[in-house]
Amino acid sequence: MKSPISIIGSSIFASSILALAAAIATPAAAQTAAAAPPKLIVVISVDQFSADLFSEYRSHFTGGFARLLGGTVFPSGYQSHAATETCPGHSTILTGFRPEHTGIIANNWVDQKAPRTDKVVYCAEDETVPGSNSGNYTVSDKHLLVPTLGERMKAANPANRVVSVAGKDRAAVMMGGHRVDELWWWDGKAFVSYAGRAVPPVVTRANAAVAARIAEPQPALEEPDWCASHDKAIPLSADKNVGTGKFEREAGSVSKFRASPAFDAAVLALGAGMVQDMKLGQGPATDIISIGASATDYIGHTYGTEGAEMCIQVANLDRSLGSFFDVLDQTGVDYEVVLTADHGGNDLPERERDNGLPEAQRADVALAPANMGRQIAAKLGIAGPVLFGDIPNGDVWLSTALTTAQRKAVQAEAITRYKAMPQVAVVFTAAQLAAAPEPKGPPENWTLLEKAKASFNPARSGDLVIFLKPRVTPIPDPTHGYVATHGSPYNYDRRVPILFWRKGMAPSEHARGIETVDIMPTLAAQIGLPLAAPKIDGKCLDLATGEPCR
DSSP states (O other): OOOGGGGTTOSTTSOOGGGGHHHHOOOOOOOOOTTSOOSEEEEEEETTOOHHHHHHHGGGOOSHHHHHTTSEEEEEEEOOSSOOSHHHHHHHHTTSOOHHHHSOOSSEEEOTTOSSSOOEEETTBOTTSTTOBTTBOOBOSTTOOSOOHHHHHHHHOTTOOEEEEESSHHHHHHHHOSSOSEEEEEOSSSEEOSTTOOOOHHHHHHHHHHHHHHHSOBOOOOOOGGGGGGOOOEEEETTEEESOOOOOBOTTOHHHHHTSHHHHHHHHHHHHHHHHHHTTTSSSSOEEEEEEEOHHHHHHHHHOSSSHHHHHHHHHHHHHHHHHHHHHHTTTOOEEEEEEOSOOOOOOHHHHHHTTOTTOEEOOGGGSHHHHHHHHHHHHTOOSOOEESSSOSEEEEEOTTSOHHHHHHHHHHHHHHHHHSTTEEEEEEHHHHHHSOOOOSOGGGOOHHHHHHTTOOTTTSOSEEEEEOTTEESOSOTTSSOSOOOOOSSHHHHEEEEEEEETTOOOEEOOSOEEGGGHHHHHHHHTTOOOOSSOOSOOOBOTTTSSBOO
């Protein structure tokens, strides 16, 4: 019996998991009674898949997204916090906790007590490993402070199996948690896991198939007719433009493979192979697999969200998801799917201005803490750096080497200077955030303070939290590297779809805003899993009504 992983990437749409469906099919099981828990939970996070993208393209879906539209649809889900990055977002999906409680306040933060020269800490690393740094690290789950649904399931019944597969290590770790049966991510060369883990045959096959795929050139992908209106070049420099790409790739280009539809196809195929090889959903207890599809994020960063590239990506992802579900169907397992995203995304400002958003602009390099800090240090007569962090849409740290008097003076000067910058919306101090009440009410109505509170962890967050104004992109120069990003507290970055599907589910759609932290308790209720203390931030949802469970 072949695994579906062996057929990655052969068609014009970069892959077709369905090709071996007949070979791997098992007799379909009778439909499970509605009251019975599903035998397999499948949780899919599409990195940077905003509610805006979902809404824009939903009328064109014919594959996997079309199937999900036949279930329960929340078109306005929220990564309700302000830290709209990959690691914080993934930490909310299967824990039921916001980043203030998961401890994952950003992809990276500054820890001036870190036992190495590099004081930047990556969210999914163990910074105590000798010789490591934030760019060359040992992957670890140590910074996730709370359990995932899979961990809770396994604690209640060791027969539950927990699997996590993703295009990024932080996605796999934050959705899988601390106690997993299998956890695999793409490291830029192959699918890998923690050191010392046995490599299952399906991963070996996956790596061989992906290597062969990368070794081949990729011709231009077909552009659906409905993408033609997006096919317009946006010049960024004399020799760089975006908006018209079709994912042509020379043989051997790993970076172009990663920022293409073929990457998601590979991750989904590995997930399908895990379901088959491990016979997930066919044991005595409910199993769970989480899948992190990362290509949409890489494409959004590389080309923006509104060009031909993203339109082609969404079309391919719809197709690949459909093939993935078809393979799952043929196992005969009663499975439930939840699909959401870790955050949304903002298009590049050059195209936004072209589309009638004059406020869209790139951040002034003077906002960078290193640049701002030099001016402050010079004015106050302080030697050495005084501020740490990146161009802020979030945390800035004061040097711990400052005296109490210096710290007070530096903070006051930084607040004054940042508030005077025309691109800055607001500046909060750690003391303000620590004293702020917990957010309440619909997430779409939260203030900037409430959004910041939901991301604030006093042990890790900055001394200042600074938000730029809407549509200000914290990438000053788009000519080298990424052209667009996310990370703001605004709804284009916070708002994501949340879709539930199970065979026999009555279709419904609910306009009310819910949070990604509501996913875990909703699934827990469906499988009859009590949630022990501490009290989570999320709430169980009645999928028929969209209201909280009674």
